[in-house]
């Protein structure tokens with residue numbers, strides 16, 4: 099079985115502080131309003147799992163999550 103980890107952003111919580119895409123630029127990008135969103139489908143390569151956890155820990159709105167699918 100293939101284990102996939104993905105990052106998610108709760109758009110209702112996001113206030114556009116930008117910490118996710120500054121902390122983990124390989125996983126997040128800004129939309130036109132400066133809110134964070136996952137790049138592509140949010141899949142996290144093994145090499146970026148630490149960055150994903152940092153982004154979760156650094157979002158002041160607790161909008162970022164990192165979980166298996």
Ligand code: SF4
Pocket residue numbers: 107111112113114115116117118119132133134156157158159160161162
């Ligand atoms: S750090 Fe959190 S609040 Fe800031 S842009 Fe990213 S998801 Fe939004």
